[in-house]
Amino acid sequence: MNTPPKEMKAAQRSRRILVIDDNPSICEDFRKILCPTPSPARLDSLAATIFGAQAGARDVAPSVRARPSKPPLGDEFVVDAVGQGSAGLEAVHRMMRQRTPYLLAFVDMRMPPGWDGVETCARLWDADPGLQIVICSAYSDYSWHDVVKRLNRPELRLLQKPFASKDVLNLAWTLTAKRR
Numbered sequence: 001m002n003t004p005p006k007e008m009k010a011a012q013r014s015r016r017i018l019v020i021d022d023n024p025s026i027c028e029d030f031r032k033i034l035c036p037t038p039s040p041a042r043l044d045s046l047a048a049t050i051f052g053a054q055a056g057a058r059d060v061a062p063s064v065r066a067r068p069s070k071p072p073l074g075d076e077f078v079v080d081a082v083g084q085g086s087a088g089l090e091a092v093h094r095m096m097r098q099r100t101p102y103l104l105a106f107v108d109m110r111m112p113p114g115w116d117g118v119e120t121c122a123r124l125w126d127a128d129p130g131l132q133i134v135i136c137s138a139y140s141d142y143s144w145h146d147v148v149k150r151l152n153r154p155e156l157r158l159l160q161k162p163f164a165s166k167d168v169l170n171l172a173w174t175l176t177a178k179r180r
Contacts, residue, residue, distance in 0.1 A: 014076055014077070014078045015076065015077045015078065015104075016078045016080070016103055017079050017080070017104045017105070017172060018082070018095075018104070018105040019031075020081075020082055020085060020105060020108060020111070020120060021081070021083065021107075021108040022084065022108060022110075023108070024083070026108070026136075027083075028081075030081065030106060030168065033165045033169060034079050077176075080102075085124075086115065088107070101128060101131070102131060103179040104171075104176050104179065105133045106134050106136050106159065106168075107120050107121055107134070107136065108136050109135055110141065116141070117137065118147055125151070125153070130179060131179070132175035132176070133157075134157040134159050135159070136161055136163070137158065137161060
């Protein structure tokens, strides 16, 4: 498949993130935080704000309906999600072959029956040593000191579950910028 140069450049500039978690609702939470889409009610509210209190999106011509603001090209997050560490490693290899590597991975600590988060991180870094990784966990199977020592990555970050949207966004913006 040939990708037009303009589309390839946009794909290379986007902030590509991989979420590896065996819980589909956690993956969806990351998508909602990093790639929000406004609801029809929100669009109606925006239209009312822009075009007057009496106007809703359904009352305004389609060409002038309020649209969600979009970050400048290249600053949007692109989120892929998989349920196991081995699938995450395959995704990392695939994106590297396509020359659109992930900038950041959020990796769950527990993902039975497959690799745990520590094993997954080690394998991801074998494939792509520059990948920024955040371990996500609600449990303490290992001490944080042991995790950092085993992976030999003092800059490794931890996101405690349940997490706050602002923490996910802060890590995503900071670490994707660092990788760039």
